[in-house]
Amino acid sequence: MTLFPTFVNATKLMKPHFEKALESLPPVTFMxxxxxxxxxxxxxxxxxIPRLxxxxxxxxxxxLTxxxxxxxxxxxxxxEYFQVPDFLWIKITRNDFDSPLRDRDPKGPHFDFIMELIMATSKSYGQLVNSFYELESVYVDYCNRISSPKSWCVGPFCAVHEPSKEKQEKPSYIKWLxxxxxxxxxxxxxxxxxxxxxxxxxFKEIKIGLEKSEVNFLWVVRKSIDEVDDGFENRVKNRGLMVTEWVDQREILSHGSVEGFxxxxxxxxxxxxICAKVPILAWPMMADQHLNARMVVEEIKIGLRVETCDGxxxxxxxxxGLEKPIRxxxxxxxxxxxxxxxxxxxxxxxxxxxxxxxSWQTLNELIHELTERRQV
Known part of the structure; x- marks a missing residue:
């Protein structure tokens, strides 16, 4: 993540190639x-071209931001907890935000880049949100009342996915489930x-927590099994599976055996x-995840939170702090x-x-609006 500002600024070098590609296309209604x-x-x-x-x-x-x-x-x-000015029923802390947004005097390349994005967003035609109005109506209305551009809830995207009709060999982790x-x-x-x-x-504490919880689990790890295994895999072999390959998360969550995430x-x-109807044990780590965890646990109440040592x-x-909330x-x-x-x-x-x-109606409305605009 330390290379993030450098990387995203480097994407600007794609601009002439992007515009050349746009020129080669038939008339574009929106992007x-x-x-x-x-x-x-x-x-x-x-x-x-209107930009979404x-x-x-x-x-x-x-x-909330x-x-x-x-x-x-x-x-x-x-x-230190404080009430969010426009949503007084919500209490959060500075630690619910990442730098540079959480900094008292934000500055530097990362902050400059964020301000650049905010400006570009405010001058765009609209903002798509992977959510649905009933879930976040208060917050959608707030965003549309005090900031630009308009937010359009057209999700959840995963709920419109049509599963493949082709019969394929099941991955080993699905067979295990x-x-x-x-x-x-x-x-x-x-x-x-x-x-x-x-x-x-x-990582070590997670292994101990999962083992002592005595629940059945499927754990996707970003390490080789050689790095992970100190006898742990053998001790939990009848109730736990560790997977280092890419997995289809939606397929796992929608499996009949999965009752927690x-x-x-x-x-x-x-x-x-949410779409798989599976409750969440929240352990946020970066970016917007801490605020998402607040929403999951305190706002829509579809889960619990892990317990840190110092609160x-x-x-x-x-x-x-893992074993107890897992149980x-x-x-x-x-x-x-x-x-x-x-x-x-x-x-x-x-x-x-x-x-x-x-969301179906919102998407229809957006497409109609953009099509009308193009004809004008």
């Missing part, structure tokens, strides 16, 4: 570009995304868990409540993208 490619706004304006932005974040995160910015510039300590289902066993899915780095010490709370993972949202997690998620009353709630929200998510649903 959708990653929010981090702010330079595409110049290209869009050059060719008179996609950041892959929730409206909840966007709204806008509302809390002024307080983050004060002397509040890192773990099938076996657990046949035995009537519930499984905890464990995955922390593709960016977060776990220290060796933290220990997650870093990246927004895509949250949305996929800070960025603190080290000992095995005890609660999979077997306890709070887990049952989260499971009931996520089923309700999951149904609403799926209905949103069906014909006549809120």
């Amino acid at each position: 959708i570009t990653d929010g981090f490619l702010g330079w595409t706004l110049d290209s869009a304006n050059k060719f008179g 932005v996609y950041y892959g974040m929730s409206a909840f995160t966007t709204a 806008i509302s809390a910015t002024s307080l983050l510039r004060t002397k509040l300590s890192d773990d 099938d076996g657990m289902l046949e035995q009537g066993k519930q499984v905890l899915y464990v995955a922390f995304g593709t960016q977060a780095e776990l220290s060796p010490e933290q 220990l997650s870093h709370c990246g927004w895509n993972s949250v949305v996929e868990s 800070s949202v960025r603190g080290f997690v000992k095995w005890e 609660e998620l999979m077997e306890g009353e709070k887990g049952k409540e989260g499971r009931k709630k996520v089923k309700e929200i999951g149904e609403a998510a799926i209905n949103a993208v069906k014909e006549g649903g809120s």
